[in-house]
Amino acid sequence: MTNTNVTTHLEMRWLPVTGADGRTRMEAVWVEVGQPVAAHSHAA
Template identity: 85%
Template sequence: MTDTNMTETHLEMRWLPVTAPDGRTRMEAVWVEVGQPTAAHSHAA
C-alpha cells in the first residue's frame, strides 16, 4: 500500500439511519474520520 496525499487520515464507515420523505427508515453509509463525531449532514463552513 502506497502513501497518498492523505496525511495520517484514517476513515471508517458508519451506518446512520435516515428517514426518507415517505416515512420509511433506511440505512446510509457515511465515511468519517476516526476520532471525529458522527454528523449525519455535515456542511463545510
C-alpha cells in the same frame, strides 16, 4: 501545519435515515476518526 500527536483513519458508519415517505433506511457514510498517539511512560 501537521499535528503529529494525532493519527487519523477513515471508518464507514451506518446511519438510519428517514425519507419523506416516512420509511427508514440505512446509509453508509465515511468519517475521519482521530486517535491520540499513545504516550510512552515508564514507571520509576
